[in-house]
Amino acid sequence: MTTTRPISEDERWLLSFYRTSEITGALFFGRLAKTLPPGPIQRDLTQHFSDESSHASYWTQAMYELDCKPEKVRIAYQDAYLDAAGLPVNIMEILAITQIFERRVIQQYSQHSRMENVHPVVAATLKKIMSDERWHIQWVAKALTSLEPRFGKSAIETALRRCKEADQAVYRNVLMEHRERLASLLDSGAYDRAGIGVETDAGDDDGGITEWKTRVAQ
Amino acid sequence: MENKSSAIKLFIADFLRVPTDKLTDSATLTDLVADSFQAVELLVALQDEFAFVLNHEDLTAIETLGGLLALIEAKQ
Numbered sequence: 184m185t186t187t188r189p190i191s192e193d194e195r196w197l198l199s200f201y202r203t204s205e206i207t208g209a210l211f212f213g214r215l216a217k218t219l220p221p222g223p224i225q226r227d228l229t230q231h232f233s234d235e236s237s238h239a240s241y242w243t244q245a246m247y248e249l250d251c252k253p254e255k256v257r258i259a260y261q262d263a264y265l266d267a268a269g270l271p272v273n274i275m276e277i278l279a280i281t282q283i284f285e286r287r288v289i290q291q292y293s294q295h296s297r298m299e300n301v302h303p304v305v306a307a308t309l310k311k312i313m314s315d316e317r318w319h320i321q322w323v324a325k326a327l328t329s330l331e332p333r334f335g336k337s338a339i340e341t342a343l344r345r346c347k348e349a350d351q352a353v354y355r356n357v358l359m360e361h362r363e364r365l366a367s368l369l370d371s372g373a374y375d376r377a378g379i380g381v382e383t384d385a386g387d388d389d390g391g392i393t394e395w396k397t398r399v400a401q
Numbered sequence: 402m403e404n405k406s407s408a409i410k411l412f413i414a415d416f417l418r419v420p421t422d423k424l425t426d427s428a429t430l431t432d433l434v435a436d437s438f439q440a441v442e443l444l445v446a447l448q449d450e451f452a453f454v455l456n457h458e459d460l461t462a463i464e465t466l467g468g469l470l471a472l473i474e475a476k477q
Binding site: 210211214215218219220262265269270271272273274276277333334338342345 | 437438439440441442444445446448449454455456457459460461
C-alpha cells in the first residue's frame with residue numbers, strides 16, 4: 184500500500200542512510216575498478232561502481248522530490264562491516280564481503296518496500312534499485328567461482344562464513360543503535376522483532392555459499 | 402632480497418604518493434594509508450604487481466611496513 188503523506192524525520196534519516204551507503208559503495212568500487220587488472224572482474228566491478236553511483240543519485244533525486252533534503256550520516260554501513268569482519272586483503276575477500284553485503288541490502292530494501300504506507304516515490308526508487316542489486320549478487324557469485332583455482336573453495340567458504348557472522352552482528356547493532364529512528368519500520372510489521380538479523384528474504388542463511396554454488400551451476 | 406624490498410617500497414611510495422623516506426620499516430601501516438579503503442586498494446595492487454596472495458589471517462599480526470615486506474618475501 185502506498186501513500187502520499189509527508190516524509191517523517193525518521194524516514195529522512197533512513198533515506199539519508201541509504202544514500203550514504205550507496206555513495207560509500209560507489210567510492211569503494213570506483214577506487215578498486217581503477218586498481219584491478221583488466222578482465223571480467225574489472226569489467227563487472229566497474230558496472231557495479233556505476234550502479235552504486237546511480238543508486239546514490241536515485242536516492243538524492245527522490246529526497247529532493249519529497250522535499251526532504253539529505254542528512255549528513257557520519258558512518259556508512261560499510262564502515263561497520265570493515266570493523267566487524269576485518270579488512271579484506273585480497274579480491275576474493277572483497278567479493279565475499281560484497282556478496283554478503285548485497286544480500287543484506289536486498290533484504291533491507293525488500294523489507295522496506297513491504298512496509299505499510301510507503302511513499303510511492305520511495306517505493307519506485309526501491310524497486311528500481313533492487314533489480315540492479317540482484318545482478319550484483321549474480322556477478323559476484325560467478326566471480327567468486329572464477330577465483331576458486333587461485334584461492335581454493337575452502338578459503339572462499341571460510342571468507343563467506345566470516346562475513347556472514349560479521350553481517351549479523353553489524354545488522355543487529357545498527358538496529359539496536361537506531362531503534363528509535365527505526366521504530367516505524369519495526370512497528371509496521373515489515374520486520375520480525377524476534378528475528379532481527381535473521382535472513383527472511385534473501386534465501387539461504389549459510390553466508391551466501393548456496394547462492395554462490397547455485398550461480399555456478401547456471 | 403634488498404632489491405625486491407626496494408621495488409616494493411617504490412611501488413608503495415608511488416601508489417600512496419608519499420616520499421620514500423617516509424617508508425621506514427618501523428612505519429605503521431595505519432599511519433601510511435589515508436583510510437581502510439586505501440589499505441584494501443594498496444594490498445590488492447601489491448598482490449597484482451608482485452604476484453603473491455595474502456589472506457585475512459596473514460595480516461592480523463602485521464603492523465609495520467617492515468612486517469609487511471617480510472610477509473611478502475615469505476609469500477614469494
